[in-house]
Amino acid sequence: MDRLDLLREAARKVLDSGQVEGVLALRADHGGTVPHLFHPGDDLSDLALWPKFPLPRTVDMLLSSHPEARLGIVVRGCDERGLIEMAKRHQVDLARLTLIGLACTAEEVAYCPCTRPYPNEIAVGEAVEGVEHVLAAEQARLSLAERMAFWRRQFAKCFKCYGCRNVCPQCFCEQCTLEDDLWVERGVLAPPFPSFHLIRALHTVGKCIGCHECELSCPADIPLTILYTLLRQDAQEMFGYEPGASLEDKPPLVVAGVT
Amino acid sequence: MDYRNVLTTCIYCGAGCSLYLQVLDGKVVGVLPAKQHPISEGRLCIKGWNAHAFIHHEDRLTRPLIRDNGAFREASWDEALTLIADRLREVRATHGPDAIGFLTSAKCTNEENYLLQKFARVVIGTNNVDHCARL
Numbered sequence: 001m002d003r004l005d006l007l008r009e010a011a012r013k014v015l016d017s018g019q020v021e022g023v024l025a026l027r028a029d030h031g032g033t034v035p036h037l038f039h040p041g042d043d044l045s046d047l048a049l050w051p052k053f054p055l056p057r058t059v060d061m062l063l064s065s066h067p068e069a070r071l072g073i074v075v076r077g078c079d080e081r082g083l084i085e086m087a088k089r090h091q092v093d094l095a096r097l098t099l100i101g102l103a104c105t106a107e108e109v110a111y112c113p114c115t116r117p118y119p120n121e122i123a124v125g126e127a128v129e130g131v132e133h134v135l136a137a138e139q140a141r142l143s144l145a146e147r148m149a150f151w152r153r154q155f156a157k158c159f160k161c162y163g164c165r166n167v168c169p170q171c172f173c174e175q176c177t178l179e180d181d182l183w184v185e186r187g188v189l190a191p192p193f194p195s196f197h198l199i200r201a202l203h204t205v206g207k208c209i210g211c212h213e214c215e216l217s218c219p220a221d222i223p224l225t226i227l228y229t230l231l232r233q234d235a236q237e238m239f240g241y242e243p244g245a246s247l248e249d250k251p252p253l254v255v256a257g258v259t
Numbered sequence: 260m261d262y263r264n265v266l267t268t269c270i271y272c273g274a275g276c277s278l279y280l281q282v283l284d285g286k287v288v289g290v291l292p293a294k295q296h297p298i299s300e301g302r303l304c305i306k307g308w309n310a311h312a313f314i315h316h317e318d319r320l321t322r323p324l325i326r327d328n329g330a331f332r333e334a335s336w337d338e339a340l341t342l343i344a345d346r347l348r349e350v351r352a353t354h355g356p357d358a359i360g361f362l363t364s365a366k367c368t369n370e371e372n373y374l375l376q377k378f379a380r381v382v383i384g385t386n387n388v389d390h391c392a393r394l
Contacts, residue, residue: 021260022260022262024262029264029266030266030293030295031295032293032294032295032296033294033295034264034266034279034291034293035264035291036262036263036264037260037261037262037263051294051295051301053291053294058262058281061281061283061288061289062260062262062283065260065283065284066260069260159304159305160305161302161303161304161305161307161308162305162308163292163302163303163308166308167292216294216301217292217301217302217303218302219299219302219303219304
């Protein structure tokens with residue numbers, strides 16, 4: 001059986017268990033994929049794998065609107081880490097979720113360079129080694145002045161679509177600083193340099209789980225994951241914290257009482 | 260729990276980005292970008308990300324309104340369309356066809372926009388046609 005068949009079988013098992021109302025996964029649609037809630041008894045032949053789509057935000061929305069519901073969800077490594085960080089901040093109740101862990105393939109890892117391309121519990125697929133974010137490593141070797149010039153060029157392209165925030169599984173504040181007139185003047189493009197993007201970056205310290213969706217959703221092709229990868233490395237080196245690795249580890253900014 | 264995503268085209272400009280409307284229990288609750296689309300490639304601008312916002316908005320007009328003595332009142336479509344036709348005829352007769360302009364909408368289909376410009380040019384006789392994506 002190939003990976004997709006195995007995933008269908010795993011999803012079927014969860015659906016047949018009687019424990020969940022449905023399984024959130026991806027469905028093949030118009031040549032791509034889209035999040036879909038499969039119910040018990042549904043045909044799973046159009047359950048799909050790629051392109052990946054972030055599911056934690058969607059499952060949060062579903063659980064919030066149906067406080068009694070229990071769901072299954074297919075999770076790649078980044079999805080699982082996202083749910084773990086959300087759970088630490090009381091955004092999602094993991095007791096109401098049955099995770100179906102999916103390991104990424106080497107090809108998928110090459111597409112979004114990921115250091116941990118598998119969930120803690122793998123139901124389908126085999127763990128492959130993570131890869132370094134080459135562009136982030138190159139950036140780290142530049143001087144501060146060169147980095148400043150680089151980001152000045154990149155952030156000048158931003159036209160404030162807020163896509164990076166909208167797609168991020170870790171952006172769940174009810175009031176977003178990036179919509180606060182004190183920090184971000186309305187109707188002005190590009191947004192203030194460098195504060196707009198650095199506010200978001202600093203707000204994701206200890207939370208960003210490296211799903212790459214911000215960069216994938218950016219219409220201006222700003223390589224945001226360079227920034228987030230380096231911040232993640234800093235948090236690891238300074239505080240020994242790896243977002244989403246385990247439910248027990250306390251995020252440094254939560255310990256400090258900042259978030 | 261009924262959650263589904265409906266593929267559609269963004270209604271805000273002519274670029275034609277593709278997006279999914281997230282529908283939860285019969286209500287449109289959000290937007291997801293469509294990664295497979297050859298134009299938008301899973302990206303959206305701020306308008307696309309908020310393309311669902313007007314659908315259930317309380318300010319959305321659901322019936323024609325006619326202004327009587329400075330105040331709006333609800334009217335039937337028949338009454339509203341008759342009034343529009345009468346006034347267009349009157350303005351055209353008094354001030355000429357170029358006294359009238361037509362604003363079309365990105366929320367309409369290509370065919371509906373074609374019809375409106377055809378109506379402006381052939382029925383009314385003016386080239387005063389513009390579009391909400393330029394406003």
